[in-house]
Amino acid sequence: MAGFRTLDDIGNARGKRVLVRVDLNVPVADGKISDFTRIERIIPTLTELSDKGAKVILLAHFGRPKDGPDPVFSLDPVANAVSAMIGRPVAFAADCIGNEAADAVSTMKDGDILLLENTRFHKGEEKNDPDFTKALAANGDIYVNDAFSAAHRAHASTEGLAHLLPAYAGRTMEAELQALEKGLGNPARPVVAIVGGAKVSSKLDLLMNLVKKVDALVIGGGMANTFLAARGESVGKSLCEHDLAGTARQIMIEAASAGCAIILPSDGVVAREFKAGAANETVVINAVPDDAMILDVGPKTVEAVNQWIDRAATLVWNGPLGAFEIEPFDTATVAAARHAAERTREGKLVSVAGGGDTVSALNHAGAADDFTYVSTAGGAFLEWMEGKDLPGVEVLKA
Ligand SMILES: Nc1ncnc2c1ncn2[C@@H]1O[C@H](COP(=O)(O)OP(=O)(O)OP(=O)(O)O)[C@@H](O)[C@H]1O
Ligand SMILES: O=C(O)[C@H](O)COP(=O)(O)O
DSSP: OTTBOBGGGOOOOTTOEEEEEOOOOOOEETTEEOOOHHHHHHHHHHHHHHHTTOEEEEEOOOSOOSSSOOGGGOSHHHHHHHHHHHTSOOEEESOSSHHHHHHHHHTOOTTOEEEEOOGGGSHHHHHTOHHHHHHHHTTOSEEEEOOGGGTTSOOIIIIIHHHHSOEEEOHHHHHHHHHHHHHHSSOOSSEEEEEOSSOHHHHHHHHHHHTTTOSEEEEOHHHHHHHHHHTTOOOTTSSOOGGGHHHHHHHHHHHHHHTOEEEOOSEEEEESSSSTTOOEEEEEGGGOOTTOEEEEEOHHHHHHHHHHHHHOSEEEEESOSSOTTSTTTTHHHHHHHHHHHHHHHTTSOEEEEEOHHHHHHHHHTTOGGGSSEEESOSHHHHHHHHTOOOHHHHTTBO
8 A cells, every 4th residue: 555564565574573553442232242343354464464473462442441450441351252253362461561461472472362451551552652652662573553443543552653663554454544545535425424422522523624524414323412402402311511512513603614514313212221121202302301311313313314315425424323232222323224225235325334333333233234335443434534644544654
């Protein structure tokens, strides 16, 4: 790929300690991995390096731990899932730096695979701290980044390491960038984006630029509630970042001046508990009870979303329309996903979706295989759409 060194350029890797940044931030439901797509996608890189006799040392984050090591965010169970998928043993070390990591690396044989514990257990990761980066680099001779979906983060393991070790793009990184360029480099118009999900604070700013790139922005999921609140609607106990109402209002103003339509839910399915089968009712948006949460968009909204999908020549989707992991709050996401899949099958739509949970939702709907392209990336994909430079990609450029 232009501008990058890839695994083709790595030369003789036998016996080399290769630090491979992967994205193992997989969706989990009831303590079990609910979607394996991110693991599946890294297998080509791991197999190739292991076959070349490299000592393959995996670096990854999991969730957003706040205060150091926390068993809830341990990658330990994920090692077994990677092992099952690749059909080779994958060892695990309980720290990504220090003696624990060094000891595990020192016992590796050529071709072995080792997963190190969550990089975010150290504050230096997100700060891209030079000392922490050096401590990570101490265990490697070569750095490979195969985590396109984390490339929007300028963290030690996604950006910093590339300054200290010879750096290469992995096969998934390469494939993701090629596929996005092919599907969305010069998109057929109208372009409609659907943005939902729960990462409101970290994705809201992205929408400011996205509205300048797309013809319509459909906002659903937890993301919609902040916009509804900004418009003065009561959203009860719904997931909502009330302090970001000003940003949401600004996005609506930007959209109006860029000629981008903003589509917000007109109805919602509300419940008092966040659990499967919780008693629920469909209400119009200005009638959400104070003690209820909107857990899905309602049928009228689905109709409107599907009409926008019908108008679109290109669809970009990140973030589910509702809490799809718990039935029946998967209804809107499943309906819209199947509708987009059908339009794509009919050759009327180029559909590109991305995000850990979004992919999981499309798989749940049985729609993923019909989409033109499904990226593992959520936030990174949206930033790429905006035209932003991704730190983890830029640093790989020769
Ligand atoms: N109305 C809602 N209330 C609460 N949670 C919601 C609602 N709608 C969607 N969600 C949650 O949003 C989560 C997914 O959001 P998220 O922004 O992480 O998407 P993603 O596709 O995983 O993107 P990324 O890869 O960037 O994380 C799901 O766990 C889902 O339950
Ligand atoms: O799930 C993702 O989008 C990536 O793994 C990045 O996770 P983050 O938003 O917590 O940095």
